[in-house]
Amino acid sequence: MSSLRLLAVSWWLQFKMIMRSPFDGFGNVIYPLFFATTAFFVFRAGDSPRTLIYASFGAAVMGMWSSVSTSAGSAMQRERWWGTLELLVTTPRHFSLILLPTTLGLATVGIYNLAATLLWGRFLFGVHLTIAHPLLFALAILGTVLSFAGLGFLFAVSFVRFRAAWVLGNFFEYPVWLICGFLVPLSFLPDWVHPISWALAPTWGMSAIRESALGGSPLPDLGACLGLGLGYIVIGVLVTDRVLRAARVSGSLSLT
Amino acid sequence: MAAIEAADLRRTYKTHTGTFRRRAKEIEAVRGISFAVEPGELFGLLGPNGAGKTTTIKMLITLLIPTGGSARVLGLDVVRQAREVRKRIGYVFGGERGVYERLSGYDNLRYFAELYGVPAREQKRRIEELLELVGLKGREHERAEGYSRGMKQRLHVARGLLHDPEVLFLDEPTMGLDPVGAREVRATIASLTEAGKTVLLTTHYMFEADALCDRIAVISKGSIVAEGTPLDLKRGVAQGSVVEVEVFGVADEALERVRALGGVVAVAVEEREQAQVLVVQTEPDVELTQAILGHLNGSDVGRISRREPTLEDAYVALVSE
Numbered sequence: 283m284s285s286l287r288l289l290a291v292s293w294w295l296q297f298k299m300i301m302r303s304p305f306d307g308f309g310n311v312i313y314p315l316f317f318a319t320t321a322f323f324v325f326r327a328g329d330s331p332r333t334l335i336y337a338s339f340g341a342a343v344m345g346m347w348s349s350v351s352t353s354a355g356s357a358m359q360r361e362r363w364w365g366t367l368e369l370l371v372t373t374p375r376h377f378s379l380i381l382l383p384t385t386l387g388l389a390t391v392g393i394y395n396l397a398a399t400l401l402w403g404r405f406l407f408g409v410h411l412t413i414a415h416p417l418l419f420a421l422a423i424l425g426t427v428l429s430f431a432g433l434g435f436l437f438a439v440s441f442v443r444f445r446a447a448w449v450l451g452n453f454f455e456y457p458v459w460l461i462c463g464f465l466v467p468l469s470f471l472p473d474w475v476h477p478i479s480w481a482l483a484p485t486w487g488m489s490a491i492r493e494s495a496l497g498g499s500p501l502p503d504l505g506a507c508l509g510l511g512l513g514y515i516v517i518g519v520l521v522t523d524r525v526l527r528a529a530r531v532s533g534s535l536s537l538t
Numbered sequence: 539m540a541a542i543e544a545a546d547l548r549r550t551y552k553t554h555t556g557t558f559r560r561r562a563k564e565i566e567a568v569r570g571i572s573f574a575v576e577p578g579e580l581f582g583l584l585g586p587n588g589a590g591k592t593t594t595i596k597m598l599i600t601l602l603i604p605t606g607g608s609a610r611v612l613g614l615d616v617v618r619q620a621r622e623v624r625k626r627i628g629y630v631f632g633g634e635r636g637v638y639e640r641l642s643g644y645d646n647l648r649y650f651a652e653l654y655g656v657p658a659r660e661q662k663r664r665i666e667e668l669l670e671l672v673g674l675k676g677r678e679h680e681r682a683e684g685y686s687r688g689m690k691q692r693l694h695v696a697r698g699l700l701h702d703p704e705v706l707f708l709d710e711p712t713m714g715l716d717p718v719g720a721r722e723v724r725a726t727i728a729s730l731t732e733a734g735k736t737v738l739l740t741t742h743y744m745f746e747a748d749a750l751c752d753r754i755a756v757i758s759k760g761s762i763v764a765e766g767t768p769l770d771l772k773r774g775v776a777q778g779s780v781v782e783v784e785v786f787g788v789a790d791e792a793l794e795r796v797r798a799l800g801g802v803v804a805v806a807v808e809e810r811e812q813a814q815v816l817v818v819q820t821e822p823d824v825e826l827t828q829a830i831l832g833h834l835n836g837s838d839v840g841r842i843s844r845r846e847p848t849l850e851d852a853y854v855a856l857v858s859e
Contacts, residue, residue, distance in 0.1 A: 288652045295641060295649050302640040302681075365635025369697075372599050373653035374624040380653065530603045533551055536596070 288375065289383050296387030300353075314345030314395040315402050321465065322407045335411060338403040339495060340464040343488050345395030346430060347464070351455045353388045354434035358441035367442070368535050377442070377526055378435070378519040385434035389427045396423065414497035418504075422494045425504045426487030429511025433483055436514045443525045443534065458484055483510035539613050540574040541705055541736035542581070542598060547571050548606030549593050567593040569760035570607060575738055575753075577704075580731045582751035583740040586857055590760040591740040595709050598738070599629045611705055625655075628698035628706045632713030634690050639683035643674055643693050646682055647700060654701035668696040672726060688719025695726055705736045712746060724750060744850040758857040771852045778803055780847050781827055783816040784840030795833040801826055804855040813840060819851050 318341045325337035358381075361367040370380050403409040413419045437454070459465060461478055462485040468476060479485045486507035493500035529535050549568040554560045568590040575581040583591045596602040598609055600620040609616045614623045638646050644665065651661045669675045672692035682690060691711065698706060708727065712720040727750055730737055741747055747754050748768045755765040764771055788807065796816070797805045801824035808815045816834075820826050827842065 284655060287658060291652045292649065295638075295645055298645070299638060299640045364638065365631075365633070366638065368596075368601055369629070369636055369650075370653070371601060372624055372627075372629050373650070374621050374655065375653050527603070530601060533549075533602055535601055 285379055288379055289386075292380065292383035293386050293390070296384050297390055300387055300391055311398070313348060314342070314399045317341045317344045317348070318399040318402045319406075322403060322409070326407065334403075334407070334409050335496070336492065337465065338400060338409050338411065339492050340459075340488065341403070342396040342399035343426065343484065343491060344459050344464050345399050346389070346392030346426065347458055347462075347484055348455050349392045349395050350385065350389050350430045350434040351437070351458065352452055353391075354385050354437045354441070357384050357388060358438050362535075371526065371530075371535060376519070376522070378439075378515075378522045381438050381442075381518075381522070382431070382435050382515065385438055386428075386431040388434060389431040392427060392430060393423065411495065413495045415494045415500070418494035418500050419491065422487065422490035422500050422504055422507075425508050425511070426484070426491060429483035429487055429507045429514070432511035432514035432518070436518045439518045439522055439525050443529045443532075458482065461485070462488055464488055480506075481510070483507050483514070486510065539577075540610075541577045541579070541612060542573075542575040542738055543610045544574075544594070544598070544607070545572050545609070546607035547594065547597060547604050547609055549590075549597060549602060550605045566760055568597070568604075571755075571757065571760070571762045572607075573755050573762060573765060575736060577736050578731060578734055579752045580727075580737045580739065580750055582747040582754040583738065583757055584742065584744070584747045584754050584853060585740075585757035586742055589757045589857070591742075591757055592709055594757070595629075595707050595738065595740055599627060599707050600624055625701070626704050628701070628703035630694045630698035630706065630708045630711050632691065632710035632715075634687055634714075636694060637682045637685075637690050639681065641682060642679050643669070643682050643685065643689075644678040646693060647678075647696060650697045651700050656701055664700060664702075665696075668699055671699075671729075672696045673722065686719070688715050688722065691715060691719065691723055692726070695723065699730075703735070705738070706730060708737060708739045710740055710742070712741070712743065720746075744848075744853050748849045756853060756856045763856045764852075768849055771856075772847070772849050778820050778822050778824075778847060780845050780851055781818045781820065781830060782841075782843045782845065783818070783830060783834065784810075784813050784842070785816055785834060786813055786838040786840065788814055788816060788834065788837050792833050792835075792837065796830055799826060799829055799833070800824075804851075804858040806854045806858070817851070817854070819847060819855050 321337045321341035325333050361370065371377065400411060404411065461475060462482050463479065468479050486503045490500040490503035490507055493503055547568055548570050551565045551567055553563050553565055555563055571594065583594060585591050593602065597604045598611060598616055600616050600623055603617055611623050612626055616623050647665045647668065648661065651665060656664055669678050672695050674689060674692055677689065682693065685693065711727065712723050715723060724746060727737065727739065739750065751768065753767055754771060755762045793805060796802065796818060801821045803819040803821060806817045808817060818826065818830055831839065
């Protein structure tokens with residue numbers, strides 16, 4: 283009960299901090315609109331309304347992913363700069379309970395990215411979206427947010443030990459757009475890429491969002507997305523103690 | 539049972555030199571120190587920058603794993619029982635870092651109250667009490683980014699006390715504060731031992747250690763060079779005397795020559811407005827004023843005085859050895 287309360291309070295305070303940062307706020311407002319604009323221009327050339335709808339959901343999830351992948355790493359880096367990382371480690375809570383709400387807060391901002399992209403497409407490019415299963419669509423978004431938070435959490439655990447690892451967050455941003463089928467269907471990619479795509483929750487989250495919006499059956503995709511997200515969290519929790527011990531041995535917690 | 543116990547505690551860091559030909563180098567930050575702090579005692583770890591104070595404190599609060607020796611807090615091993623130790627200690631460090639600037643002071647405390655597992659029903663009352671104690675009542679709902687350095691420091695103290703820890707580690711808590719702010723923080727520290735807390739304080743301010751600490755260990759280059767009450771340490775140099783010479787620009791070579799004089803225990807230079815003050819500690823019954831002035835040829839010399847040694851002189855003598 284106390285752990286759940288910690289998760290809820292920490293999530294809310296992290297969310298508050300993200301929303302109060304003028305630079306983060308500006309980036310979060312502007313960034314997804316660039317993705318959307320690029321995607322709409324590229325796919326409008328194809329002259330197929332279905333392709334454009336496909337692209338608009340892809341661009342929306344791109345924004346969500348970018349928000350998580352780049353900020354999960356920099357969030358830990360910021361804790362170092364602020365001098366709060368050491369304070370967090372000296373508290374008696376399991377460190378994963380401290381990290382998880384941070385990445386969950388970042389993933390929540392991703393919901394805005396998704397909404398902003400879809401509205402941008404609607405009003406600027408005239409892409410009319412009809413959501414076939416609104417409830418399942420909402421669930422698919424929630425599941426995707428949770429799985430992104432799980433993946434961000436796994437990243438963040440490694441960022442605690444390796445100071446420069448936040449760069450990896452940026453590195454993972456673009457390949458995931460391609461590998462997880464945000465912009466082009468997975469069938470366009472070489473066969474050897476498919477196992478990598480299947481191991482990444484964003485692939486299934488993306489598919490669940492599209493299926494629920496376009497009238498398919500999103501539940502298997504949603505299940506895979508949540509299962510993988512949970513898997514990332516379990517792995518993260520298991521390695522947290524080892525990573526923290528390594529950081530305490532190397533003395534890297536106080537380094538910025 | 540001692541509240542804090544360090545036995546032959548050591549810590550080395552690995553660092554690298556060179557860009558293309560990288561060479562690993564080991565730096566010994568703490569070289570086998572031992573001390574014990576009794577329950578309810580305010581113990582000072584005193585030393586210059588880089589002496590190993592912060593490294594020692596970080597090993598005791600479980601942030602660093604020692605490379606040798608052992609340490610126990612309230613009988614708990616800081617490596618094997620780290621989580622138990624963390625429940626029972628508080629940690630406060632000096633400076634402006636360690637605060638979530640975009641959150642209010644209240645939210646900062648609320649977050650750490652959750653992290654320390656302060657029961658939900660008690661949180662509000664506890665936070666209110668601490669805001670009152672550190673004098674932040676009325677400003678708690680403002681964002682911490684607008685707080686002065688002193689206010690942030692007091693917020694740190696409140697955070698360190700949220701879970702009512704038995705032992706508090708204060709790492710240079712008055713660093714960078716103006717005299718009024720520092721006095722307020724010192725008053726809060728003094729009230730902690732009155733409330734029965736055990737406190738380990740690191741500082742390089744002599745008068746702070748003198749005013750607050752029951753006992754002091756002087757640490758220099760990773761080793762403890764003296765330990766005792768402030769009075770014991772003063773007695774260590776009370777036999778000699780101190781010559782202070784006001785100079786305007788003193789060359790390093792002149793300092794070296796003064797240092798080499800027979801009967802000189804320690805030499806330090808203090809900056810005072812436009813002038814510098816050369817502080818020379820001498821052995822008992824030695825008159826060196828003329829010899830010192832003889833080596834300062836070429837420098838403009840102002841006021842010259844002779845006085846009894848203070849705790850600061852004891853400290854300078856110890857860390858200069």
